[in-house]
């Protein structure tokens with residue numbers, strides 16, 4: 001069952017990432033996605049609870065995570081009908097680089113993903129991003145080594 005869920009999660013994330021491919025933008029960090037169990041209120045089963053909005057959200061609907069720069073989508077897992085929250089944010093900040101600075105174009109109050117930081121670098125300089133951390137072990141635990 002856990003293996004099934006992991007496959008479903010990978011499939012979902014891949015299809016979402018594929019949908020994003022056409023808007024590649026070298027300056028911005030890639031949008032970073034992860035799935036977490038949704039908050040659900042006892043009196044509103046079948047809906048995700050958006051704590052930043054203090055509102056319930058139906059599956060497939062998204063909401064902005066203001067004051068954080070991000071967006072969440074309520075997702076129902078096909079295998080077991082569990083409600084999941086697909087969280088998208090700007091990902092890890094790049095490694096600091098004296099030849100790059102935060103651009104004036106950065107607008108932290110804009111809706112996601114326009115609120116993500118934008119960096120201006122000297123010509124030919126590329127920012128390095130830390131390796132994307134592994135997904136949380138609760139949703140995609142690697143198989144335990146056999147003893």
Ligand SMILES: *[C@@H]1O[C@H](CO)[C@@H](O)[C@H](O)[C@H]1NC(C)=O
Nearest residue numbers: 105106107108109110111114
């Ligand atoms: C930032 O984004 C908000 C929301 O879209 C907009 O109202 C505001 O004018 C923007 N500020 C700047 C400096 O672009």
